[in-house]
Amino acid sequence: MSGSNGSLYAVADLHVSYAENRRFVDGLVPTSDGDWLIVAGDVGEIFGDVERTLRLLRRRWAKVIWAPGNHELWTHPNDPVQLRGAERYAALVRMCRDNGVLTPEDDFAVWDGVGGPVTVAPLCQLYDYSWLAPGTTSKEESLRYAHSTGVVCTDEVLLHPDPYPDRESWSAARVAESERRLAALAPGVRTVLVSHWPLVRQPTDVLWYPEFAQWCGTSRTADWHTRFGAEVAVYGHLHIPRTTHYDGVRFEEVSLGYPREWSARATPPRLPKLVLP
Ligand SMILES: [Fe+2]
Ligand SMILES: [Fe+2]
Numbered sequence: 001m002s003g004s005n006g007s008l009y010a011v012a013d014l015h016v017s018y019a020e021n022r023r024f025v026d027g028l029v030p031t032s033d034g035d036w037l038i039v040a041g042d043v044g045e046i047f048g049d050v051e052r053t054l055r056l057l058r059r060r061w062a063k064v065i066w067a068p069g070n071h072e073l074w075t076h077p078n079d080p081v082q083l084r085g086a087e088r089y090a091a092l093v094r095m096c097r098d099n100g101v102l103t104p105e106d107d108f109a110v111w112d113g114v115g116g117p118v119t120v121a122p123l124c125q126l127y128d129y130s131w132l133a134p135g136t137t138s139k140e141e142s143l144r145y146a147h148s149t150g151v152v153c154t155d156e157v158l159l160h161p162d163p164y165p166d167r168e169s170w171s172a173a174r175v176a177e178s179e180r181r182l183a184a185l186a187p188g189v190r191t192v193l194v195s196h197w198p199l200v201r202q203p204t205d206v207l208w209y210p211e212f213a214q215w216c217g218t219s220r221t222a223d224w225h226t227r228f229g230a231e232v233a234v235y236g237h238l239h240i241p242r243t244t245h246y247d248g249v250r251f252e253e254v255s256l257g258y259p260r261e262w263s264a265r266a267t268p269p270r271l272p273k274l275v276l277p
Pocket of ligand 1: 013015042237238
């Protein structure tokens with residue numbers, strides 16, 4: 001599969017449990033037969049919804065590359081699929097493979113269209129509460145502060161870490177696995193690093209509730225964009241779509257977000273976002 005006559009696009013946080021968002025997804029189309037689409041997590045929380053949406057996107061795009069968000073990893077009480085934690089992730093990966101969608105567990109695809117060759121590396125690194133709430137000095141204090149303000153991520157209730165004892169242990173295992181895969185790339189390889197959670201903390205500086213940052217990433221990935229040759233780092237999760245640069249590397253937040261967020265903006269979402277060229 002070659003992307004030589006197309007472009008590389010990305011989108012995240014489609015949150016298809018909302019009818020407005022499902023209509024938005026129905027209207028998404030590629031610009032040419034060779035386009036690839038990165039889907040950086042939070043398609044939805046119901047397993048069947050995630051499958052239906054990825055299947056629809058795969059029918060339209062030459063290649064679809066998915067990385068999980070926290071919502072796919074939830075075990076929602078209304079979901080007939082009650083798998084938890086690592087087992088749920090494994091089932092999502094199997095579902096993607098059945099539908100021809102690439103995951104962090106597959107060989108990395110190489111974009112060889114305009115702007116390439118670039119290795120597109122989807123990652124799943126979760127978070128480990130290392131991005132403490134301002135003014136706090138430990139994970140316990142940071143979490144306590146969030147509970148006092150009421151800004152607590154629903155992951156605390158619905159994202160189970162099984163078989164790991166806690167989410168930070170699962171994150172540590174995921175970081176080690178992703179690091180192993182990236183370190184195995186040939187020296188000098190250029191990459192597009194794709195993760196639901198931003199690899200660096202700076203994007204969270206503009207959060208309305210800064211204490212939410214503890215559910216947004218891990219300090220363990222702080223140098224990955226320079227260490228692993230990133231041409232672009234793609235992420236979502238914050239629902240603050242924008243382009244920024246850190247250490248000369250372009251970061252693209254490509255989220256749609258909730259209807260109340262995107263419908264309130266002056267201009268409609270321009271998604272999927274062009275990543276390359
Ligand atoms: Fe989201
Ligand atoms: Fe998210």
